[in-house]
Amino acid sequence: xxxxxxxxxxxxxxxxxxxxxxxxxxxxxxxxxxxxxxxxxxxxxxxxxxxxxxxxxxxxxxxxxxxxxxxxxxxxxxxxxxxxxxxxxxxxxxxxxxxxxxxxxxxxxxxxxxxxxxxxxxxxxxxxxxxxxxxxxxxxxxxxxxxxxxxxxxxxxxxxxxxxxxxxxxxxxxxxxxxxxxxxxxx
Numbered sequence: 233x234x235x236x237x238x239x240x241x242x243x244x245x246x247x248x249x250x251x252x253x254x255x256x257x258x259x260x261x262x263x264x265x266x267x268x269x270x271x272x273x274x275x276x277x278x279x280x281x282x283x284x285x286x287x288x289x290x291x292x293x294x295x296x297x298x299x300x301x302x303x304x305x306x307x308x309x310x311x312x313x314x315x316x317x318x319x320x321x322x323x324x325x326x327x328x329x330x331x332x333x334x335x336x337x338x339x340x341x342x343x344x345x346x347x348x349x350x351x352x353x354x355x356x357x358x359x360x361x362x363x364x365x366x367x368x369x370x371x372x373x374x375x376x377x378x379x380x381x382x383x384x385x386x387x388x389x390x391x392x393x394x395x396x397x398x399x400x401x402x403x404x405x406x407x408x409x410x411x412x413x414x415x416x417x418x419x
Contacts, residue, residue, distance in 0.1 A: 233286075234270035236261040266367035268360055277354050285348035289403045290391040291413045292349060297385060301351035308356055308375065309383045311349040313391045317341050344384065347391050356380075390414070 235242050249256035259273045280302050301309040318340045325334040359374050360366055375382050394403040
């Protein structure tokens with residue numbers, strides 16, 4: 233785990249991972265490096281690895297996402313979700329003179345968002361600068377600018393970003409209702 237903010241609290245809770253029968257190692261940032269920058273601190277990353285934010289709840293099959301990424305020889309795969317947003321108001325479009333040119337009552341917009349879950353080939357680290365903040369947004373813009381291919385894999389199942397208090401409270405309720413969906417039994 234790459235940690236910075238509240239690292240001591242995170243390490244105290246998760247420890248070495250033995251409680252969950254996994255091995256956890258920590259990479260501690262001495263300065264905030266954003267979402268991608270901390271990867272440069274980890275020298276023994278495998279050729280392909282899963283990278284994810286710590287504040288997501290999903291039923292996404294991570295093993296399949298990883299397998300598809302590796303089998304396709306991808307450089308970077310983004311797990312994505314489709315969303316819809318309805319504007320609560322009538323939207324006015326006016327020209328420079330202030331005359332109304334169009335009106336849309338409570339329009340609805342469809343868009344695709346990153347779920348904060350990625351599969352990465354370590355070659356991508358060649359693009360990441362050492363010792364400075366470098367986020368997912370900067371990496372994606374750099375990939376577009378340099379024509380490095382990024383694959384977007386749309387997930388049609390459950391996903392919730394729990395970074396806001398109201399979403400966290402929803403996640404608590406959803407987790408109990410969806411426990412078997414979110415933590416499938418191993419066959």
